[in-house]
Amino acid sequence: MPKRNGLIDLHMHTSVSDGTDSPEELLQAVRSAGISVFSVTDHDAVKAGTVIRGLLQRNADVTFIPGVEFSCQDEDGKYHILGYGFDPEGEAIRRVVDEGHAIRMNKLGIRLDFIRREFGFVFPDEEIDALRRLDNPGKPHIGNLMVKYGYAGNRSEAIEKYLNDPRLENEHVLPRTAIEGILDGGGVPVLAHPFFGSGDELILGEDMEKRLKKLMGDGVQGIEAFYSGFTDKLRAAALRLAAENGLYVTAGSDYHGKNKIVRLAQNGLAEYGEYPQGMRRFLGRFGIES
Amino acid sequence: MLDIRKSVENGSATVCASGRIDTVTAPDFEKAIKEILPGVKSLTIDFDGLEYVSSAGLRVLLSAQKVMNVQGNMKLVNVCEAVREIFDVTGFCDILTIE
Numbered sequence: 001m002p003k004r005n006g007l008i009d010l011h012m013h014t015s016v017s018d019g020t021d022s023p024e025e026l027l028q029a030v031r032s033a034g035i036s037v038f039s040v041t042d043h044d045a046v047k048a049g050t051v052i053r054g055l056l057q058r059n060a061d062v063t064f065i066p067g068v069e070f071s072c073q074d075e076d077g078k079y080h081i082l083g084y085g086f087d088p089e090g091e092a093i094r095r096v097v098d099e100g101h102a103i104r105m106n107k108l109g110i111r112l113d114f115i116r117r118e119f120g121f122v123f124p125d126e127e128i129d130a131l132r133r134l135d136n137p138g139k140p141h142i143g144n145l146m147v148k149y150g151y152a153g154n155r156s157e158a159i160e161k162y163l164n165d166p167r168l169e170n171e172h173v174l175p176r177t178a179i180e181g182i183l184d185g186g187g188v189p190v191l192a193h194p195f196f197g198s199g200d201e202l203i204l205g206e207d208m209e210k211r212l213k214k215l216m217g218d219g220v221q222g223i224e225a226f227y228s229g230f231t232d233k234l235r236a237a238a239l240r241l242a243a244e245n246g247l248y249v250t251a252g253s254d255y256h257g258k259n260k261i262v263r264l265a266q267n268g269l270a271e272y273g274e275y276p277q278g279m280r281r282f283l284g285r286f287g288i289e290s
Numbered sequence: 291m292l293d294i295r296k297s298v299e300n301g302s303a304t305v306c307a308s309g310r311i312d313t314v315t316a317p318d319f320e321k322a323i324k325e326i327l328p329g330v331k332s333l334t335i336d337f338d339g340l341e342y343v344s345s346a347g348l349r350v351l352l353s354a355q356k357v358m359n360v361q362g363n364m365k366l367v368n369v370c371e372a373v374r375e376i377f378d379v380t381g382f383c384d385i386l387t388i389e
Contacts, residue, residue, distance in 0.1 A: 140317075159314045160291065195380075196345035200313035204379060229349030233381025254349075259317075261324050261353035 006036030007265040008283075010067065011082065011192065011224065011252020017042035017136045020257030023051040030062060033264040037288055039067035041082055041192075041252070044100035044173075045135050049088040065286055068182075069192055070096060073172035076214070078198035079191065081178045082224065082250070085286055086187030096181030100173050101135075107171065108137050115142075115162050121151045139163045179219040188285065190222035190250050191215055194241070195234055204237075212241060222248030222282060226269040228262045229254070235268055242278045248285070249278030291315065293339075294322045301331040301362075308339025311347030320350045327354065331362035338368035343376055355385055365389055 013019030014026050021029060023040065026048070030038050040048045049066040056064055066088045072079045086093045108131060115121040123145055131137050131145070143158035152158035182189040191212065197203050203211060212223070225238035226249070242249045251269040253262050269279075275290050283290045292315035295306045303326045311319050326333070333354065343351075351366075358364035365387040369377070377383040 154318065156292065156314050156318050164314070193345075196349075200316070200344045200346045202345050202348075202376065202380065229345065229352055231352070231381035231385055233384065260320055261327070261350065261357065266353070266356065 006034045006062075007270055008037045008251050009033075009035050009253050009255070009265040009267060010037070010039040010065065010084065010250045011041050011069070011227075011267075012038065012255040012264065013042050013069075013257070014040055014048040015257075016045050016048045018138075018140070018256060018259065020259055023048040024055065026257075027052055027055055027062075029264060035062065035265050037063045037065070037283070039065040039084055041067040041069040043069050043071055043136055044097060044104065046088040046093060046097055047135060053088070063286075063288060066187075068093065068097070070100060070173055070178035071198060072175040072178050073198075074174050074176075076211070077203075078201070079175045079211075079215070080193065080198050081175055081182070081215075081220070082190040082192045082252075083178070083182035083185075084188045084190065084250070086182055086185030090185045092181050092184035093187070096173065096178050099177065103171050103173060104137060105132065107168065108132065108142070111139070111142055111163055111168055114165065114168060115146070115151075119151070119162060121146060121149070121162070123149060175215060176218045179215070183219050188222060188248060188282070189220050190224055190248065191220050192224050192252070193227045193229060193254070194223045194225075194238055196227075196229060208237075209241070212245065216245060216247075220247075222250055222278065224252050225249045225276070225278070226251030226267040226272070227254070228252070228266045228268075230268065239276055239278075242276070247278055248282040249276050250282055251279065292318055294318060296322055296326050298326060298330065301329065302334070303327075303330045303332070304334045304336060306336040306338065308337075310342045310344075311340065311350075312342065312344045313346055316344065316346035316350060319347060320353075323350060323354050327357055327361070329361075330358075333358050333362070333364040335364070335366045336368055337366060337370070337373060340368075340370065340373060343373050348376070348380060348382060351382065351386060363387070
């Protein structure tokens with residue numbers, strides 16, 4: 001059983017989604033940061049996991065757990081669902097990734113049609129082709145293009161004024177679909193940054209408990225109690241929820257490279273002391289001694 | 291929308307943010323803070339005219355506070371009641387210096 005002798009970070013992004021480090025650069029940064037157990041959790045994409053597994057075949061000095069972060073929505077709200085320990089090339093996870101990608105590509109086309117029809121914003125074919133070649137194109141990428149061609153002063157304005165139209169939000173991966181895909185692939189589904197919803201809401205108290213119960217009914221097995229944006233108070237509340245519900249506990253920074261201030265392994269776990277039982281069980285599930 | 295102004299003088303920086311820090315504008319706020327942090331010993335974040343901070347904004351404040359814990363000090367001024375309430379329920383009032 002590999003023994004953990006460094007930091008843990010189970011939530012980070014590469015340039016495959018909206019991070020700035022390539023998978024190769026991220027692996028180097030992980031090593032430099034003194035991390036011994038890590039997972040790459042790109043939005044709706046698992047390509048980086050395949051690359052990193054290949055790189056580690058030559059020098060397995062750190063323990064890697066394949067991961068993903070699915071953006072989901074249903075009638076009750078938005079969620080980010082992390083998945084760990086599945087086969088990134090397996091059929092089950094590919095099905096969800098492909099569904100998410102198809103939805104993204106469809107939305108891309110709808111958004112580009114919308115701003116052309118409503119506002120007369122047009123772009124050269126080569127720019128559209130470049131957008132379609134991205135693994136994970138979304139509103140920020142279209143916003144950047146609008147700024148480049150002078151249709152908006154900055155990306156925020158582009159998104160707020162032109163791309164956040166409710167008519168464009170009609171298709172999503174359901175949390176149940178993502179959770180089932182992770183479970184079918186032999187992985188562990190975990191609710192990311194539980195009190196922050198899809199990364200921007202604030203969900204506390206009974207609302208949080210209700211949301212968690214529903215997701216547990218769909219098969220969620222853990223929560224990200226150690227998170228870069230959590231205060232001691234929020235972390236304590238998350239650990240209480242995990243203990244009460246017998247859930248796994250994970251720790252993530254949500255590192256995005258140069259895009260954000262957060263550093264690798266900045267998740268509060270190293271300063272916490274003895275790992276909670278849910279964290280030890282999670283590591284044990286992947287054969288890591290804590 | 292979010293209006294951001296920033297200034298630096300002799301190692302002391304001020305970032306003024308008014309409007310809303312939400313999912314769309316938080317990246318702009320983070321960019322402004324990130325650009326101003328290097329070498330700064332004192333950071334004042336002026337929230338005069340700021341009506342709302344989402345969790346995306348809270349995360350930026352916590353990251354900035356961690357950097358400034360090492361580099362010097364950070365304080366928030368002109369925080370409205372609605373934003374103070376968000377800081378209270380999330381425990382950010384225990385971490386941030388709010389004047």
